[in-house]
Amino acid sequence: MHHKLRRRVLDRANLHLRELAGASPAQALSYMGEVAKRAEVLVAVWNEGGPGSGTTLHHIVVKGGADLTLAQVRSALRRDVVEGLACRHRFEAEAMNDALGDGSTVVENYAPTPPEVAPHLDRLRAEAAAEAEHLDELVDMANATGDLIKSGATTYEDVFKAAEVIHLIWQDRSRPHGIGQLLAKGQDRLKLLVDSGKAADLKFTSIRCRDAVHAHALRQLYGDGR
Secondary structure, three states: OOHHHHHHHHHHHHHHHHHOOOOOHHHHHHHHHHHHHHOOEEEEEEEOOOOOOOOOEEEEEEEOOOOOOHHHHHHHHHOOOEEEEEOOOHHHHHHHHHHHOOOOOOOOOOOOOOOOOHHHHHHHHHHHHHHHHHHHHHHHHHHHHHHHHHHOOOOHHHHHHHOOEEEEEEEOOOOHHHEEEEEEEOHHHHHHHHHHOOOOOOOEEEEEOOOHHHHHHHHHHHOOOO
């Protein structure tokens, strides 16, 4: 791998590792899908002993072709369309190439997904789909609420008073689906419901925010942060 490409790939892979810290498997799968969509050159990297160990770095070019020319590398770096994703081992990198790749790289000695792993991958895909559907619902609700606030028909304070659970969302290209989220009200109530195992019909809504700073300010003023 060209040394400039290698440096950029490792920088991006480390950035994404930090972003994925604490993410659920479904969130991680969704996040990696968004990274792959943005990238023209995507490289999966791993050490034989796992991330952060060993000295020999292995890689698979998931998008962009295995035989990148120096001119292509320089062009991709200049346009900032190079991404790297860290994997724990070769199998994970092969699975990433299979799921997110553009078909330009054929992995030698590729092993099909083991039967015992397939149900787990199916569950992750189902969870990611459900999460995307839930996010679509939040966005529609946030846009409707935001329009009401903008028109003066209601206020942030009134919305917080009326709902039991409130999600705040804003545009953030670094997050899965390009949306940042913050649970601003109802965390304790939701925890009690989860612990009890009972279902309840809670009144919830979402609000559109300018950015993360705006969202955290609203939580401090009217939500659980008071």
